[in-house]
Amino acid sequence: MLNTAIFSRVRKAAWRFAKADQGNIAVLFAIAAVPIISFVGAAIDYTRANSARSSMQAALDSTALMVAKDLADGTIKASDINTKAQDYFKALYTNTDAREVTVTAEYTANTGKGSTIKINGSGNVPTEFMKVAGFPKLGFDTSSTSLWGNVRMRVALALDVTGSMKDAGKMAAMQPAAKALIDQIGALAKNTGDVYISLIPFAKDVNVGASNSEQSWIEWSEWEAANGKCSGKNSGNYPTKSSCESAGRTWTAKNHDNWNGCVTDRDQDYDTKNTTPTSDYQTKFYAEQYDACPAALMPLTTDFAALKTKIDALVPNGGTNQPIGFAWGWQSLTQGAPLNAPAEDANYTYKKVLIVMSDGLNTQDRWPSYGNGQVQFDGAIDARQKIQCDNIKANGVIIYTMHVNTDSKVPTSAILAYCASGADKFSTVTSSSEIATAFTAIGTSLSKLRVAK
Numbered sequence: 001m002l003n004t005a006i007f008s009r010v011r012k013a014a015w016r017f018a019k020a021d022q023g024n025i026a027v028l029f030a031i032a033a034v035p036i037i038s039f040v041g042a043a044i045d046y047t048r049a050n051s052a053r054s055s056m057q058a059a060l061d062s063t064a065l066m067v068a069k070d071l072a073d074g075t076i077k078a079s080d081i082n083t084k085a086q087d088y089f090k091a092l093y094t095n096t097d098a099r100e101v102t103v104t105a106e107y108t109a110n111t112g113k114g115s116t117i118k119i120n121g122s123g124n125v126p127t128e129f130m131k132v133a134g135f136p137k138l139g140f141d142t143s144s145t146s147l148w149g150n151v152r153m154r155v156a157l158a159l160d161v162t163g164s165m166k167d168a169g170k171m172a173a174m175q176p177a178a179k180a181l182i183d184q185i186g187a188l189a190k191n192t193g194d195v196y197i198s199l200i201p202f203a204k205d206v207n208v209g210a211s212n213s214e215q216s217w218i219e220w221s222e223w224e225a226a227n228g229k230c231s232g233k234n235s236g237n238y239p240t241k242s243s244c245e246s247a248g249r250t251w252t253a254k255n256h257d258n259w260n261g262c263v264t265d266r267d268q269d270y271d272t273k274n275t276t277p278t279s280d281y282q283t284k285f286y287a288e289q290y291d292a293c294p295a296a297l298m299p300l301t302t303d304f305a306a307l308k309t310k311i312d313a314l315v316p317n318g319g320t321n322q323p324i325g326f327a328w329g330w331q332s333l334t335q336g337a338p339l340n341a342p343a344e345d346a347n348y349t350y351k352k353v354l355i356v357m358s359d360g361l362n363t364q365d366r367w368p369s370y371g372n373g374q375v376q377f378d379g380a381i382d383a384r385q386k387i388q389c390d391n392i393k394a395n396g397v398i399i400y401t402m403h404v405n406t407d408s409k410v411p412t413s414a415i416l417a418y419c420a421s422g423a424d425k426f427s428t429v430t431s432s433s434e435i436a437t438a439f440t441a442i443g444t445s446l447s448k449l450r451v452a453k
Contacts, residue, residue: 042130049125049138052098056121059092060103060144064119065448067105068146071117072190072450081105085119098123099137114150118143151450152193152348154300154341155185156329157307158200160358160404161294165316168406170359173432177439178357179308184443186304188450196300196342198332199307202325203318204364204373205290206297208338210261217277217338218263219284224253227289262293265324265366272388274327274395276336285338286366292318299332299339319364319373322356322415323385329354330392351449352397355442359404361413382415389419398449400425400442404435 066088070076076084085105093101101123108116122141130138159178165171182197189195200206212218229235229252230244238244244251265271267282277283295314298307332339333352344350362381364371370380392399401416405428412428420426425445427438 045125045127045130045138048097049140052095052123052125053140053142055095056093056098056101056123056140057142057144059089060119060121060142062092063088063103064117064144064146067119068115068117068148069447071107071115072148078107078109081107081117089119089121097125099126100124110149114147116145116147118145148450149190150348151351152195152345153185153188153351153353153446153450154196154198154333155353155355155446156198156200156300156332157181158202158325158329158354158356159311159314160203160320160322160325160356160360161201161314161316162203162318162320162360163292163316164320164360169432170404170406170435171314171316173435174357174404175311175314177436178311180436181355181439181443182304182307182311184440185446188447189302192302193342193345196302197304197307198300198329198339199298199310200325200328200332201294201297201310201314202321202328203290203292203294204321204324205262205264205288205293205318206324206328207261207293207295208263208285208328209296210257210259212261212338213256213259215338216279217284219281219286220253220256221281221286223259223287223289225251227258228253256287258289259287260289260293261296262288262290264288264290265321265327268384269387271323271327271384272391274330274334274391276334277338288366290318294318297328297332300341319371320358320360320362321365321381322358322362323365323381323388325356325358326354326385326388326392326419329356330395330397333397353400353446353449354392354397355400355402356416356419357402357404358413358416359406361410362415385415386418389415392419393421398425400445402426402435402438402442403428404432405430406432 063085067081067085070084082105086103089103101121103119103121106118106120120143122139124137124139126137127135157178159174165174185197186195225241228241230238231250238247238249241251263285266285270283275283277285295310298310301307333341333354335341362371362376362385364373365381369377371377376382389399399419399421401420403413403416405412417426427441429435429438
């Protein structure tokens with residue numbers, strides 16, 4: 001009751017105030033209006049100044065990046081830095097409120113941990129309201145720094161080589177485009193070791209090389225169960241260990257020298273992780289005699305010519321298992337077995353990148369209940385891939401994905417879009433002729449990572 005009575009009185013008082021026309025009310029309003037208008041005006045002036053500063057920050061960021069790239073490429077000399085910075089900034093800064101804008105550049109040569117370019121900017125915005133209070137302008141300043149020469153890149157290139165890549169000229173278009181990307185990335189290296197690249201051709205499986213048959217990280221149980229000979233007559237009627245032993249016969253597995261180098265998915269949940277294999281069989285990689293085994297992968301290397309030769313030899317065959325490509329691309333960037341990425345120098349910053357190109361949707365993996373090579377069942381493979389991509393990104397790896405979708409009946413790959421480290425790192429191409437453009441865009445983006453701080 002008390003609250004209701006108070007509210008009623010306040011409402012009546014407010015109504016009387018609004019209806020009052022005595023002179024003292026007008027005076028009070030005039031006095032109150034001065035600070036109110038001042039506060040509103042100040043907010044407007046500050047908003048204009050903040051907008052001018054934000055625009056300057058964006059322009060300085062781009063300027064620092066472009067000047068750093070020019071210096072890294074050798075297209076300008078240290079003596080040209082200020083002039084070049086001014087030119088870039090003037091072309092980029094379009095705010096019309098700013099006055100007395102100045103831009104200066106500071107360059108620090110490489111002292112073993114990289115070179116630095118710092119672009120400083122300042123200016124002011126004339127005020128419209130605050131000048132009444134003695135503030136005719138609002139000043140602002142900001143800066144941007146780019147660092148290069150201390151950033152090293154490690155890039156895994158996972159390429160879909162499934163059977164559908166032979167259609168619509170996709171393989172023929174992908175091969176020169178991928179080689180051009182290697183040239184583009186490789187050109188970022190100023191010294192040996194600045195850039196490493198690995199190549200992971202994938203279908204349902206990945207080929208790690210038959211020469212690894214003696215490695216402890218290979219799990220042979222499933223391979224041996226499917227590759228061998230049953231004792232007795234008509235042994236061909238018992239093509240697997242289980243069928244042979246069920247018939248009361250003896251199964252003799254083939255020598256591992258007969259293995260073609262293919263491996264399939266690890267046991268769950270290791271299929272979504274880059275855990276180093278141990279004596280625990282679940283952490284190991286399962287050998288499989290996949291009849292559409294792709295070309296053997298290449299771990300991180302600086303031999304870019306060998307990578308390009310390998311790309312020329314790729315042949316399309318098999319079903320689509322994107323997670324296996326992601327898994328081995330990630331493994332190639334990882335210290336320790338199985339691929340033993342080169343040791344990292346503490347004096348450098350390392351950018352790790354995984355690029356995955358696929359022309360279809362997931363259709364099969366190690367588990368038959370997940371897909372039959374023609375279609376995926378209930379999104380089961382995508383669900384594993386989603387967990388996997390979350391883990392890869394949490395590990396600090398930047399993911400670029402490309403969906404080569406030349407069939408208008410196939411929807412854009414939602415899982416490839418999800419796996420990318422941002423919308424700007426996912427691309428869909430609808431014709432083979434667009435593959436080269438998409439790869440070039442990735443290379444351009446990577447060149448920015450090379451010099452950005």
